Amino acid sequence: MTPAGRRLAAAFAAIALILVASWIARRSIESDRRAGMARALTAADAPPGPQPALSLNVNGNRRIEVLPSTPLLFAVSLTNRSDQEVTIGGRLGSWASRVRLTQAETGAALSWSVAPLGRPETIVITANGGGAPGIDVETSGAAVVRSGRVSRMILAASPEAMAGARPGTYVMRAELEQGGLMPWGWRGHLVSAPVTIVVREADRTSNREALEGARSAMSTHYFLAADRPEDARRAALDWSQRDPKNPVPLMLLGDAVAALGRPRAALTIYRAALKVSPRSYEPPALLYDRIVKLSARK
Incomplete structure (x- = not known):
């Protein structure tokens, strides 16, 4: 084969390789696209999992300023944005016993002692025949939460506990953890958004x-x-x-x-x-x- 013929054959071979590579790339992209669509359809068809969430306020707010000896009422609420029911707490202890308040930055315990105030309760919003919704209140150690149900408890620092509160800014959060040896039931760790408490000196405010x-x-x-x-x-x-x-x-x-x-x-x-x-x-x-x-x- 003449030199010109060899160059022409090499050019055709290069073009063929490019076409083959392009075809393989298109097939790969199409395969990935179909697999992605299949995964999306599977996720869409699957029922949504439970979505429990923990929220916290103190004295009815997310940020407060107080003087020493002012009691602190920490309201902890447990909700679930999903219709898939979640049970937290039960025979081995109430859901409230699984809640603790910690310092947001360090995870350490609070500077003041807190104790439950009253009993935990669950507020249930019920349909009322097309009219105004009804509200029922349940008191139970187990929190059965799903859409339309809110479990709530109060942890309080008494005036006596707050008497020695040092001036400063304290950022707190609520945490709830449920484990267990059984393979069924919800297990996980929830953390609320933080609240801020600013303790002021009476003579300097x-x-x-x-x-x-x-x-x-x-x-x-x-x-x-x-x-x-x-x-x-x-x-x-x-x-x-x-x-x-x-x-x-x-x-x-x-x-x-x-x-x-x-x-x-x-x-x-x-x-x-x-x-x-x-x-x-x-x-x-x-x-x-x-x-x-x-x-x-x-």
């Missing part, structure tokens, strides 16, 4: 009066929930004196006085709360309920 009022308010709620009515009475009295146009501290003062076995005095306080209640289209049903119940006990 510009909003001391507001923080003292908040301390009286939270102390009232804490003492009532902890079944300490005399402490609740003192805290509610201080709160009502700081905020005389607010019916809520008077209503809770009446609750504390009623819990002390003084229904007539409580009725007088409830009626005083009615007088300072703002005019609105919605009647103060909570106050009316209390007055009716105490009046029936006469």
